[in-house]
Amino acid sequence: MDDNKVIIGGSLVESLKGNYQLSLRQVFEQAFNITKSNLTPLIGGFLVLLSINVVMVLILMNVFSIESLQTSIKLQYFSSILQAVISAPLLGGLMLMGIKHSVGIGTKSADVFNGFNVMFPLIAVALISTLLSIVASQLFGLIHPNVSILAQLYITVILILAMPLVIERGVGPLNALYYSIKIIHFKLPKFILLFLILAGLLLLAIIPFGLGLIWMLPMIYNLIGVVYREVIGVTVIEKPKNSSSDNISA
Template sequence: MTTNSTNNNPYSAPQSDLELDNSQGKVPSISEALSRGYDFAIGEVLSEAWSKVSGSKGTIIGAALLTFVLMWVASFIAGLISSLIGIASPGLGIATELTLEIITGALIAPVIAGLFLIGMHRSANYPIRFNMIFDFVNKAVPLLLGYLLMNLVIFVPAALLVGLAAVLGLPIGVLFLAIAIAVIYATYLSVAYIFTLPLMAERDLSPWQALETSRKAVSQRWGKVFAVLILIYLFMLLSVFTLFIGLIWTIPLALIALGIVYRTIFGVLPPTH
């Protein structure tokens, strides 16, 4: 009789609750992911992410460097063209600059979604490629719209609240209160919307569906997701004091850690190619 050595062997290594158990069936649907609930230990997320850095540094750093180069080139070209046109016609230059910013955003949004995908696939032990950052170029328009909508929802109400308090000449105490509310509001949504782009890219959700799905899911454990993001930021900041050499480890750690959190909430669809 065949036995399951993983379950019966008392000396086998314990499995992390964060690991995607593919043997239990398919990845949950969005509605199932939102209704089933989830939890994770921050230390386990970072520990697992660190264990997966080995063997993936080259791919992830290559993808990150290529992303940086693309962002720099796009920004440089956009600024150069808008400046040249602006010299001849200031009004046209402003319109062109806005158009080029939209084009630049269309390039950046799918690339960022691709970076998320690399971290997600590494978290689920799927193969990764540095050129996965181009996997969602065909979704540039909806990803751009999602990016713009996300920023509008986060920053416009916050800016209006502070601006209104300032324009009305309200007492300084009220102004500070408005600023505090705006910061809390923007911080909450910035964290809650963290998975908007990968949800649009991987699950083909519309911009608003992705925003709401990410918000509802992250809000269940908002404090822990926020803590993971803060720790990632601190690790990246500390890398500065190593002459940026530490980024070789902290960039993969950051992407994989976010991938693990995403996997814990939604699961990761297997690669199709």
């Protein structure tokens, strides 16, 4: 018997019509519980991401002076774009790990490299998102610095589902960005509240010498996975019961 693809959770078609529910209390509870049993793989993935970013910073410091990196807006924008491009495949891998965890599929740290399977679409999403954030920062910064921060928060929120759509569903970059914007706008206040809660939790995690980040950073990606499952649904393969392998796999 052939493997059968099934969707666990929501529906992309229905979510594009605004027909989905999202309980913040439930997604936070589920993300917390999932993180308890899936902490190590994501920590390993983050260490890979951190190492690559450290190398990038060291290279930039060797090419440019520290003073120029701190004072030149153009160099800061350049480094932001470069970081987005380099990190995109790994961030996609982390998001896919969180998505797998949301449906009970285990992962290993090496899964962070799975984003390289769709490297160019992920880079395109990251590049467009970063450029939009930079443009918004410049335009709204003319009004007031705080307005610029709000604009960047808004862009981050409305595009958060784009990378998961690329890495899990294989949606093209432009469609993924459009779908994310459309879906999230149906319940924008709830998504903004979710991000504000996350920001508060991150601040608390930093207080004890940053040790709380060991838990909080993996939980963020598990939370994204749970939200994605609830809103869009996760495609899994249901295997025959007499199969020697797991019944459900990605």
